[in-house]
Amino acid sequence: MTLALIAGRGDLPALVASALQEQPIVCGYEGIDVTGVDVDLTFRLETLGSLLLALGERGVTEVCFAGGLDRPALDPIKLDAETAPLVPMFMQALELGDDGALRVVLQLFEKTGFSVRGAHELAPDLVAKGGVYSDQWPDAGMRADAEIAAQHILDQSPRDVGQACVVGGERVLAMETASGTDKMLSGLPGAAREARAILFKGPKKGQTMKIDMPTIGPETLDAAAAAGLAGVVVDAGDVLVLHADQCAARADAHGLVLWARTGE
Template sequence: MTRIAVIAGQGALAPAVIAALDAPLVYALDGFAPDGVDAAPFRLERLVPFLDSLLDRDVSRVVFAGAIRRPRLDPELFDNRTAQLVPRIMMAMQAGDDGALRAVLDVFGEHGLEVVSVADVAPDLIPGEGVLAGEPSAADRRDAERAALILATLGPLDVGQGAVVAQGQCLAIETLPGTAAMLDFAARHVGLRPNPNGARGVFFKAPKPGQDMRIDLPTLGPDSVTQAAAAGLGGIAWAAGGVILLDRDESIRRAQSAGLFLWAMPPA
Protein backbone atom coordinates (compact mmCIF):
# COMPACT_ATOMS: atom_id res chain seq x y z
CA MET A 1 0.00 0.00 0.00
CA THR A 2 1.49 3.32 -1.05
CA ARG A 3 1.44 6.31 1.28
CA ILE A 4 1.54 10.08 1.03
CA ALA A 5 3.93 12.33 2.93
CA VAL A 6 3.33 15.96 3.86
CA ILE A 7 6.30 18.33 3.99
CA ALA A 8 4.84 20.75 6.52
CA GLY A 9 5.79 24.40 6.40
CA GLN A 10 4.83 27.19 8.75
CA GLY A 11 1.36 28.68 8.95
CA ALA A 12 -2.15 27.26 8.95
CA LEU A 13 -2.03 25.41 5.62
CA ALA A 14 -0.19 22.29 6.78
CA PRO A 15 -2.76 21.42 9.51
CA ALA A 16 -5.59 21.91 6.99
CA VAL A 17 -3.96 19.60 4.45
CA ILE A 18 -3.09 17.00 7.07
CA ALA A 19 -6.72 17.00 8.26
CA ALA A 20 -7.91 16.35 4.70
CA LEU A 21 -5.74 13.23 4.31
CA ASP A 22 -5.96 9.72 5.69
CA ALA A 23 -3.05 9.22 8.11
CA PRO A 24 -0.26 10.85 6.11
CA LEU A 25 3.36 10.79 7.20
CA VAL A 26 4.35 14.31 8.26
CA TYR A 27 7.82 15.86 8.06
CA ALA A 28 9.27 19.34 8.41
CA LEU A 29 12.63 21.00 7.92
CA ASP A 30 14.51 20.87 11.21
CA GLY A 31 13.51 23.92 13.26
CA PHE A 32 10.63 24.97 10.99
CA ALA A 33 7.74 22.72 12.03
CA PRO A 34 4.38 24.54 12.22
CA ASP A 35 2.85 25.08 15.63
CA GLY A 36 0.69 22.21 16.83
CA VAL A 37 1.91 19.74 14.20
CA ASP A 38 3.80 16.59 15.17
CA ALA A 39 6.32 16.44 12.33
CA ALA A 40 9.46 14.34 12.03
CA PRO A 41 12.41 16.66 11.30
CA PHE A 42 14.82 16.35 8.40
CA ARG A 43 17.75 18.42 7.15
CA LEU A 44 18.52 19.53 3.61
CA GLU A 45 22.15 18.55 4.13
CA ARG A 46 20.93 14.93 4.18
CA LEU A 47 18.22 15.24 1.55
CA VAL A 48 19.06 12.04 -0.37
CA PRO A 49 19.01 9.78 2.72
CA PHE A 50 15.70 11.42 3.66
CA LEU A 51 14.26 10.58 0.24
CA ASP A 52 15.51 7.01 0.63
CA SER A 53 13.70 6.78 3.96
CA LEU A 54 10.45 7.89 2.32
CA LEU A 55 10.75 5.15 -0.27
CA ASP A 56 11.53 2.63 2.48
CA ARG A 57 8.21 3.59 4.10
CA ASP A 58 6.32 3.02 0.81
CA VAL A 59 5.75 6.72 0.17
CA SER A 60 4.91 7.38 -3.47
CA ARG A 61 3.46 10.91 -3.32
CA VAL A 62 4.61 14.04 -1.49
CA VAL A 63 2.74 17.30 -0.94
CA PHE A 64 4.35 20.54 0.27
CA ALA A 65 2.07 22.57 2.54
CA GLY A 66 2.97 25.85 4.17
CA ALA A 67 5.71 28.44 4.09
CA ILE A 68 9.24 27.10 3.84
CA ARG A 69 12.14 29.40 4.61
CA ARG A 70 15.63 28.82 3.33
CA PRO A 71 17.60 27.24 6.21
CA ARG A 72 21.22 27.83 7.04
CA LEU A 73 23.26 24.88 5.82
CA ASP A 74 26.08 23.25 7.75
CA PRO A 75 28.74 22.00 5.28
CA GLU A 76 29.94 19.40 7.79
CA LEU A 77 26.55 17.62 7.77
CA PHE A 78 26.37 16.86 4.04
CA ASP A 79 26.51 13.21 3.06
CA ASN A 80 28.35 12.40 -0.15
CA ARG A 81 25.30 11.93 -2.35
CA THR A 82 23.53 15.09 -1.22
CA ALA A 83 26.77 17.08 -1.57
CA GLN A 84 26.79 16.22 -5.27
CA LEU A 85 23.49 18.11 -5.65
CA VAL A 86 24.76 21.36 -4.12
CA PRO A 87 26.24 22.95 -7.30
CA ARG A 88 23.01 22.20 -9.17
CA ILE A 89 20.78 23.72 -6.49
CA MET A 90 23.07 26.72 -5.99
CA MET A 91 22.90 27.46 -9.71
CA ALA A 92 19.10 27.21 -9.62
CA MET A 93 19.00 29.62 -6.67
CA GLN A 94 20.49 32.32 -8.88
CA ALA A 95 17.09 32.40 -10.61
CA GLY A 96 15.39 33.15 -7.28
CA ASP A 97 13.44 31.08 -4.81
CA ASP A 98 11.23 29.65 -7.57
CA GLY A 99 14.27 28.25 -9.31
CA ALA A 100 15.56 26.66 -6.13
CA LEU A 101 12.17 25.10 -5.40
CA ARG A 102 11.93 23.65 -8.89
CA ALA A 103 15.37 22.11 -8.50
CA VAL A 104 14.35 20.47 -5.22
CA LEU A 105 11.12 19.18 -6.79
CA ASP A 106 13.15 17.72 -9.64
CA VAL A 107 15.30 15.84 -7.13
CA PHE A 108 12.19 14.33 -5.52
CA GLY A 109 10.93 13.21 -8.94
CA GLU A 110 14.27 11.70 -9.91
CA HIS A 111 14.09 9.55 -6.79
CA GLY A 112 10.70 8.14 -7.78
CA LEU A 113 8.54 10.41 -5.61
CA GLU A 114 5.64 12.24 -7.24
CA VAL A 115 5.21 15.78 -5.91
CA VAL A 116 1.49 16.61 -6.00
CA SER A 117 -0.31 19.89 -5.39
CA VAL A 118 -2.70 20.85 -2.62
CA ALA A 119 -5.39 20.90 -5.33
CA ASP A 120 -4.73 17.19 -5.96
CA VAL A 121 -5.13 16.09 -2.35
CA ALA A 122 -7.42 18.74 -0.80
CA PRO A 123 -9.41 20.36 -3.64
CA ASP A 124 -11.98 21.85 -1.26
CA LEU A 125 -9.30 24.30 -0.10
CA ILE A 126 -9.19 25.97 -3.53
CA PRO A 127 -12.44 27.74 -4.49
CA GLY A 128 -13.70 27.83 -8.05
CA GLU A 129 -15.14 30.93 -9.71
CA GLY A 130 -17.77 32.93 -7.87
CA VAL A 131 -18.57 35.54 -5.23
CA LEU A 132 -18.44 34.06 -1.73
CA ALA A 133 -19.43 37.17 0.23
CA GLY A 134 -20.75 40.64 -0.56
CA GLU A 135 -20.83 41.91 -4.13
CA PRO A 136 -17.99 43.75 -5.89
CA SER A 137 -19.10 46.91 -7.68
CA ALA A 138 -18.13 47.73 -11.24
CA ALA A 139 -15.34 49.93 -9.87
CA ASP A 140 -14.13 47.09 -7.61
CA ARG A 141 -14.04 44.74 -10.58
CA ARG A 142 -11.97 47.23 -12.57
CA ASP A 143 -9.56 47.58 -9.64
CA ALA A 144 -9.24 43.80 -9.36
CA GLU A 145 -8.54 43.50 -13.07
CA ARG A 146 -5.93 46.27 -12.80
CA ALA A 147 -4.25 44.44 -9.90
CA ALA A 148 -4.27 41.19 -11.89
CA LEU A 149 -2.54 42.97 -14.78
CA ILE A 150 0.08 44.43 -12.42
CA LEU A 151 0.92 41.02 -10.97
CA ALA A 152 1.03 39.39 -14.40
CA THR A 153 3.45 42.08 -15.58
CA LEU A 154 5.69 41.74 -12.52
CA GLY A 155 5.55 37.94 -12.56
CA PRO A 156 8.83 37.36 -14.43
CA LEU A 157 10.63 39.38 -11.74
CA ASP A 158 9.52 36.94 -8.99
CA VAL A 159 8.41 39.80 -6.71
CA GLY A 160 5.25 38.54 -5.02
CA GLN A 161 1.72 37.24 -5.32
CA GLY A 162 -0.41 40.16 -4.09
CA ALA A 163 -1.28 43.77 -4.86
CA VAL A 164 -3.66 46.46 -3.61
CA VAL A 165 -5.36 48.74 -6.13
CA ALA A 166 -7.83 51.54 -5.37
CA GLN A 167 -9.54 53.62 -8.04
CA GLY A 168 -7.06 52.38 -10.60
CA GLN A 169 -4.03 53.37 -8.48
CA CYS A 170 -1.62 50.75 -7.11
CA LEU A 171 -1.26 51.38 -3.36
CA ALA A 172 0.96 48.41 -2.52
CA ILE A 173 2.67 45.34 -3.93
CA GLU A 174 3.51 42.26 -1.91
CA THR A 175 7.25 41.71 -1.55
CA LEU A 176 9.46 39.65 0.74
CA PRO A 177 7.95 40.95 4.04
CA GLY A 178 4.63 39.34 3.05
CA THR A 179 0.91 40.03 2.93
CA ALA A 180 0.47 41.57 6.38
CA ALA A 181 3.22 44.10 5.70
CA MET A 182 1.69 44.98 2.34
CA LEU A 183 -1.77 45.56 3.82
CA ASP A 184 -0.30 47.61 6.66
CA PHE A 185 1.47 49.78 4.07
CA ALA A 186 -1.79 50.18 2.13
CA ALA A 187 -3.61 51.20 5.31
CA ARG A 188 -1.05 53.93 6.01
CA HIS A 189 -1.47 55.33 2.49
CA VAL A 190 -5.23 55.07 2.10
CA GLY A 191 -5.38 58.87 1.82
CA LEU A 192 -3.74 58.65 -1.62
CA ARG A 193 -6.98 57.47 -3.20
CA PRO A 194 -8.05 60.17 -5.73
CA ASN A 195 -11.65 60.28 -4.46
CA PRO A 196 -12.09 59.84 -0.70
CA ASN A 197 -15.71 58.82 -1.31
CA GLY A 198 -14.97 56.46 -4.21
CA ALA A 199 -14.10 52.76 -4.35
CA ARG A 200 -12.14 51.76 -1.26
CA GLY A 201 -9.76 49.39 -2.98
CA VAL A 202 -9.18 45.70 -3.64
CA PHE A 203 -6.60 43.26 -2.31
CA PHE A 204 -5.83 40.83 -5.14
CA LYS A 205 -3.93 37.56 -4.93
CA ALA A 206 -2.77 35.20 -7.69
CA PRO A 207 -0.03 32.72 -8.53
CA LYS A 208 2.88 34.11 -10.47
CA PRO A 209 2.74 33.49 -14.25
CA GLY A 210 4.34 30.16 -15.03
CA GLN A 211 4.44 29.21 -11.34
CA ASP A 212 4.76 25.53 -10.52
CA MET A 213 1.32 24.90 -9.06
CA ARG A 214 2.61 22.06 -6.89
CA ILE A 215 4.20 24.39 -4.38
CA ASP A 216 3.95 27.85 -2.83
CA LEU A 217 0.40 28.58 -3.95
CA PRO A 218 -0.87 31.90 -2.59
CA THR A 219 -3.01 31.49 0.51
CA LEU A 220 -5.80 33.50 2.07
CA GLY A 221 -7.74 33.00 5.27
CA PRO A 222 -9.63 34.69 8.10
CA ASP A 223 -6.60 36.78 9.08
CA SER A 224 -6.39 38.08 5.50
CA VAL A 225 -9.98 39.30 5.78
CA THR A 226 -9.30 41.00 9.11
CA GLN A 227 -6.18 42.69 7.72
CA ALA A 228 -7.99 43.84 4.57
CA ALA A 229 -10.78 45.33 6.69
CA ALA A 230 -8.23 47.10 8.89
CA ALA A 231 -6.68 48.57 5.73
CA GLY A 232 -10.05 50.08 4.83
CA LEU A 233 -10.43 48.05 1.64
CA GLY A 234 -13.66 47.07 -0.04
CA GLY A 235 -12.84 43.44 -0.57
CA ILE A 236 -10.54 40.63 -1.62
CA ALA A 237 -10.33 39.10 -5.09
CA TRP A 238 -8.17 36.25 -6.30
CA ALA A 239 -7.52 34.01 -9.28
CA ALA A 240 -10.06 31.18 -9.11
CA GLY A 241 -8.49 27.74 -9.02
CA GLY A 242 -5.07 29.11 -8.10
CA VAL A 243 -5.41 30.36 -4.52
CA ILE A 244 -5.95 28.45 -1.28
CA LEU A 245 -8.68 29.70 1.06
CA LEU A 246 -8.27 28.45 4.62
CA ASP A 247 -11.24 28.10 6.96
CA ARG A 248 -13.73 29.16 4.32
CA ASP A 249 -16.70 29.49 6.69
CA GLU A 250 -14.84 31.78 9.11
CA SER A 251 -13.39 33.82 6.24
CA ILE A 252 -16.89 34.38 4.85
CA ARG A 253 -18.26 35.22 8.30
CA ARG A 254 -15.58 37.84 8.90
CA ALA A 255 -16.06 39.32 5.43
CA GLN A 256 -19.80 39.62 5.92
CA SER A 257 -19.32 41.15 9.35
CA ALA A 258 -16.85 43.72 7.99
CA GLY A 259 -18.83 44.46 4.82
CA LEU A 260 -16.13 43.10 2.51
CA PHE A 261 -16.63 41.09 -0.63
CA LEU A 262 -14.77 37.86 -1.43
CA TRP A 263 -14.51 37.12 -5.13
CA ALA A 264 -12.81 34.21 -6.92
CA MET A 265 -12.24 35.79 -10.31
CA PRO A 266 -12.30 33.86 -13.59
CA PRO A 267 -8.88 33.39 -15.20
CA ALA A 268 -7.78 36.25 -17.43
Protein backbone atom coordinates in the same frame (compact mmCIF):
# COMPACT_ATOMS: atom_id res chain seq x y z
CA MET B 1 0.52 4.70 -2.45
CA THR B 2 2.29 6.11 0.59
CA LEU B 3 2.43 9.88 0.80
CA ALA B 4 4.80 12.16 2.68
CA LEU B 5 3.61 15.62 3.66
CA ILE B 6 6.38 18.23 3.72
CA ALA B 7 4.75 20.47 6.29
CA GLY B 8 5.34 24.15 6.96
CA ARG B 9 3.57 26.85 8.94
CA GLY B 10 -0.15 27.45 9.04
CA ASP B 11 -3.28 25.35 8.79
CA LEU B 12 -2.75 23.92 5.30
CA PRO B 13 -0.82 20.78 6.36
CA ALA B 14 -3.58 19.72 8.76
CA LEU B 15 -6.30 20.50 6.21
CA VAL B 16 -4.56 18.42 3.54
CA ALA B 17 -3.96 15.55 5.98
CA SER B 18 -7.64 15.56 7.00
CA ALA B 19 -8.67 15.20 3.35
CA LEU B 20 -6.64 11.99 2.91
CA GLN B 21 -7.96 8.49 3.49
CA GLU B 22 -4.61 7.33 4.87
CA GLN B 23 -2.44 9.21 7.36
CA PRO B 24 0.64 10.63 5.59
CA ILE B 25 4.20 10.58 6.88
CA VAL B 26 4.69 14.16 8.10
CA CYS B 27 8.08 15.81 7.61
CA GLY B 28 8.74 19.06 9.43
CA TYR B 29 11.60 21.48 8.79
CA GLU B 30 13.82 21.99 11.83
CA GLY B 31 12.79 25.14 13.70
CA ILE B 32 9.36 25.42 12.05
CA ASP B 33 6.37 25.14 14.37
CA VAL B 34 4.12 22.65 12.57
CA THR B 35 0.60 22.65 14.00
CA GLY B 36 -2.38 20.31 13.67
CA VAL B 37 -0.39 17.22 12.69
CA ASP B 38 2.22 15.06 14.41
CA VAL B 39 5.67 15.29 12.84
CA ASP B 40 7.26 11.92 12.04
CA LEU B 41 10.55 13.11 10.56
CA THR B 42 12.49 16.35 11.06
CA PHE B 43 14.97 17.60 8.48
CA ARG B 44 16.85 20.65 7.28
CA LEU B 45 18.39 21.60 3.94
CA GLU B 46 21.73 20.06 4.92
CA THR B 47 20.08 16.68 5.61
CA LEU B 48 17.64 16.60 2.69
CA GLY B 49 19.52 13.73 1.06
CA SER B 50 19.02 11.62 4.17
CA LEU B 51 15.33 12.55 4.21
CA LEU B 52 14.92 11.37 0.62
CA LEU B 53 16.59 8.09 1.54
CA ALA B 54 14.40 7.66 4.64
CA LEU B 55 11.23 8.30 2.64
CA GLY B 56 12.25 5.71 0.08
CA GLU B 57 12.94 3.18 2.82
CA ARG B 58 9.45 3.80 4.24
CA GLY B 59 7.85 3.07 0.88
CA VAL B 60 6.87 6.65 0.08
CA THR B 61 5.97 7.17 -3.57
CA GLU B 62 4.34 10.62 -3.45
CA VAL B 63 5.07 13.88 -1.64
CA CYS B 64 3.05 17.02 -1.07
CA PHE B 65 4.38 20.39 0.07
CA ALA B 66 1.95 22.27 2.31
CA GLY B 67 2.41 25.34 4.48
CA GLY B 68 4.82 28.23 4.65
CA LEU B 69 8.59 27.77 4.58
CA ASP B 70 11.28 30.44 4.50
CA ARG B 71 14.09 30.03 1.99
CA PRO B 72 16.87 28.45 4.09
CA ALA B 73 20.57 29.27 4.15
CA LEU B 74 23.04 26.45 3.55
CA ASP B 75 25.42 25.71 6.43
CA PRO B 76 28.28 23.53 5.08
CA ILE B 77 29.21 22.39 8.59
CA LYS B 78 25.84 20.63 8.99
CA LEU B 79 25.94 18.75 5.69
CA ASP B 80 25.63 14.99 5.98
CA ALA B 81 27.11 12.46 3.57
CA GLU B 82 23.84 11.76 1.76
CA THR B 83 23.26 15.46 1.07
CA ALA B 84 26.76 16.62 0.08
CA PRO B 85 26.36 15.49 -3.60
CA LEU B 86 23.29 17.73 -3.86
CA VAL B 87 25.12 20.95 -2.96
CA PRO B 88 25.57 22.15 -6.59
CA MET B 89 21.80 21.87 -7.09
CA PHE B 90 21.16 23.71 -3.80
CA MET B 91 23.48 26.53 -4.77
CA GLN B 92 21.71 26.89 -8.10
CA ALA B 93 18.34 27.02 -6.35
CA LEU B 94 19.43 29.59 -3.76
CA GLU B 95 20.62 31.92 -6.52
CA LEU B 96 17.27 31.83 -8.30
CA GLY B 97 14.09 33.70 -7.47
CA ASP B 98 11.39 32.05 -5.40
CA ASP B 99 9.71 30.24 -8.28
CA GLY B 100 13.03 29.17 -9.79
CA ALA B 101 14.16 27.72 -6.46
CA LEU B 102 10.89 25.83 -6.09
CA ARG B 103 11.32 24.36 -9.56
CA VAL B 104 14.71 23.00 -8.54
CA VAL B 105 13.18 21.41 -5.42
CA LEU B 106 10.39 19.93 -7.53
CA GLN B 107 12.92 18.47 -9.98
CA LEU B 108 15.01 17.06 -7.15
CA PHE B 109 12.11 15.06 -5.71
CA GLU B 110 10.94 13.92 -9.14
CA LYS B 111 14.45 12.82 -10.19
CA THR B 112 14.68 10.82 -6.97
CA GLY B 113 11.56 8.92 -8.03
CA PHE B 114 8.80 10.65 -6.09
CA SER B 115 5.62 12.03 -7.64
CA VAL B 116 4.89 15.53 -6.38
CA ARG B 117 1.22 16.20 -5.70
CA GLY B 118 -0.19 19.66 -5.19
CA ALA B 119 -2.27 20.46 -2.12
CA HIS B 120 -5.07 21.44 -4.49
CA GLU B 121 -5.04 17.92 -5.98
CA LEU B 122 -5.31 16.18 -2.61
CA ALA B 123 -7.77 18.64 -1.04
CA PRO B 124 -9.76 20.07 -3.98
CA ASP B 125 -12.42 21.52 -1.69
CA LEU B 126 -9.87 24.14 -0.62
CA VAL B 127 -9.66 25.63 -4.12
CA ALA B 128 -11.47 28.97 -4.52
CA LYS B 129 -14.87 28.50 -6.12
CA GLY B 130 -16.12 31.25 -8.38
CA GLY B 131 -18.51 33.73 -6.85
CA VAL B 132 -18.95 36.18 -4.00
CA TYR B 133 -18.39 34.72 -0.53
CA SER B 134 -19.41 37.85 1.38
CA ASP B 135 -22.65 39.74 1.88
CA GLN B 136 -21.03 42.77 0.25
CA TRP B 137 -20.74 42.59 -3.55
CA PRO B 138 -18.05 44.12 -5.78
CA ASP B 139 -19.08 47.29 -7.56
CA ALA B 140 -17.94 48.42 -10.99
CA GLY B 141 -14.90 50.18 -9.57
CA MET B 142 -13.77 47.09 -7.70
CA ARG B 143 -14.22 44.94 -10.78
CA ALA B 144 -12.07 47.32 -12.79
CA ASP B 145 -9.41 47.31 -10.05
CA ALA B 146 -9.44 43.50 -9.99
CA GLU B 147 -8.82 43.35 -13.72
CA ILE B 148 -5.90 45.77 -13.40
CA ALA B 149 -4.50 43.78 -10.46
CA ALA B 150 -4.68 40.45 -12.29
CA GLN B 151 -2.91 41.94 -15.30
CA HIS B 152 -0.25 43.49 -13.07
CA ILE B 153 0.55 40.12 -11.49
CA LEU B 154 0.97 38.63 -14.96
CA ASP B 155 3.07 41.55 -16.18
CA GLN B 156 5.38 41.24 -13.16
CA SER B 157 5.79 37.46 -13.54
CA PRO B 158 9.22 37.67 -15.21
CA ARG B 159 10.53 39.51 -12.14
CA ASP B 160 9.44 36.57 -9.92
CA VAL B 161 8.24 38.82 -7.10
CA GLY B 162 4.95 38.25 -5.29
CA GLN B 163 1.53 36.73 -5.80
CA ALA B 164 -0.42 39.70 -4.46
CA CYS B 165 -0.89 43.40 -5.03
CA VAL B 166 -3.11 46.25 -3.86
CA VAL B 167 -5.07 48.29 -6.40
CA GLY B 168 -7.41 51.21 -5.83
CA GLY B 169 -8.84 53.84 -8.13
CA GLU B 170 -7.41 51.88 -11.07
CA ARG B 171 -3.86 52.39 -9.75
CA VAL B 172 -1.43 49.79 -8.39
CA LEU B 173 -0.59 51.00 -4.88
CA ALA B 174 1.63 48.15 -3.68
CA MET B 175 3.18 44.90 -4.89
CA GLU B 176 4.06 41.94 -2.70
CA THR B 177 7.75 41.04 -2.41
CA ALA B 178 9.56 38.15 -0.74
CA SER B 179 8.66 39.75 2.61
CA GLY B 180 5.08 38.60 2.16
CA THR B 181 1.54 39.94 2.13
CA ASP B 182 1.48 41.18 5.72
CA LYS B 183 4.56 43.32 5.17
CA MET B 184 3.04 44.81 2.03
CA LEU B 185 -0.21 45.65 3.80
CA SER B 186 1.53 47.22 6.79
CA GLY B 187 3.28 49.73 4.54
CA LEU B 188 0.30 50.87 2.45
CA PRO B 189 -0.13 54.58 1.76
CA GLY B 190 -3.18 56.41 3.07
CA ALA B 191 -4.48 56.57 -0.51
CA ALA B 192 -5.41 52.89 -0.26
CA ARG B 193 -8.15 53.57 2.28
CA GLU B 194 -9.40 56.63 0.39
CA ALA B 195 -9.54 54.70 -2.89
CA ARG B 196 -11.44 51.72 -1.39
CA ALA B 197 -8.57 49.57 -2.62
CA ILE B 198 -8.54 45.80 -2.86
CA LEU B 199 -6.04 43.09 -2.06
CA PHE B 200 -5.74 40.83 -5.08
CA LYS B 201 -4.10 37.41 -4.99
CA GLY B 202 -3.43 35.14 -7.93
CA PRO B 203 -0.68 33.06 -9.52
CA LYS B 204 2.18 34.41 -11.54
CA LYS B 205 2.49 33.22 -15.12
CA GLY B 206 4.19 29.83 -15.12
CA GLN B 207 4.12 29.56 -11.32
CA THR B 208 4.97 26.20 -9.75
CA MET B 209 1.45 25.50 -8.49
CA LYS B 210 2.30 22.03 -7.14
CA ILE B 211 4.44 23.61 -4.43
CA ASP B 212 3.49 27.26 -4.14
CA MET B 213 -0.20 27.83 -4.89
CA PRO B 214 -1.44 31.23 -3.66
CA THR B 215 -3.39 30.95 -0.41
CA ILE B 216 -5.65 33.08 1.76
CA GLY B 217 -7.26 32.39 5.13
CA PRO B 218 -9.22 34.18 7.84
CA GLU B 219 -6.12 36.12 8.89
CA THR B 220 -5.94 37.57 5.37
CA LEU B 221 -9.32 39.21 5.85
CA ASP B 222 -8.26 40.60 9.24
CA ALA B 223 -5.08 42.06 7.74
CA ALA B 224 -6.97 43.59 4.82
CA ALA B 225 -9.45 45.23 7.18
CA ALA B 226 -6.67 46.56 9.41
CA ALA B 227 -5.06 48.10 6.33
CA GLY B 228 -8.27 49.91 5.44
CA LEU B 229 -9.03 47.94 2.29
CA ALA B 230 -12.51 47.43 0.88
CA GLY B 231 -12.14 43.85 -0.27
CA VAL B 232 -10.10 40.76 -1.04
CA VAL B 233 -10.26 39.33 -4.55
CA VAL B 234 -8.76 36.04 -5.75
CA ASP B 235 -8.73 34.11 -9.00
CA ALA B 236 -11.22 31.24 -8.84
CA GLY B 237 -9.58 27.87 -9.41
CA ASP B 238 -6.06 29.20 -8.86
CA VAL B 239 -6.02 30.10 -5.15
CA LEU B 240 -6.54 28.06 -1.96
CA VAL B 241 -9.10 29.43 0.50
CA LEU B 242 -8.50 27.97 3.96
CA HIS B 243 -11.56 27.80 6.23
CA ALA B 244 -13.84 29.35 3.60
CA ASP B 245 -16.77 29.72 6.02
CA GLN B 246 -14.59 31.59 8.50
CA CYS B 247 -13.23 33.78 5.71
CA ALA B 248 -16.75 34.74 4.69
CA ALA B 249 -17.69 35.44 8.29
CA ARG B 250 -14.61 37.63 8.82
CA ALA B 251 -15.34 39.51 5.60
CA ASP B 252 -18.90 40.22 6.75
CA ALA B 253 -17.76 41.24 10.23
CA HIS B 254 -15.33 43.74 8.68
CA GLY B 255 -17.72 44.89 5.95
CA LEU B 256 -15.39 43.62 3.23
CA VAL B 257 -16.03 42.11 -0.17
CA LEU B 258 -14.63 38.60 -0.61
CA TRP B 259 -14.83 37.60 -4.25
CA ALA B 260 -13.37 34.78 -6.36
CA ARG B 261 -13.49 36.12 -9.91
CA THR B 262 -14.06 33.76 -12.85
CA GLY B 263 -13.80 33.91 -16.60
CA GLU B 264 -11.12 36.62 -16.74
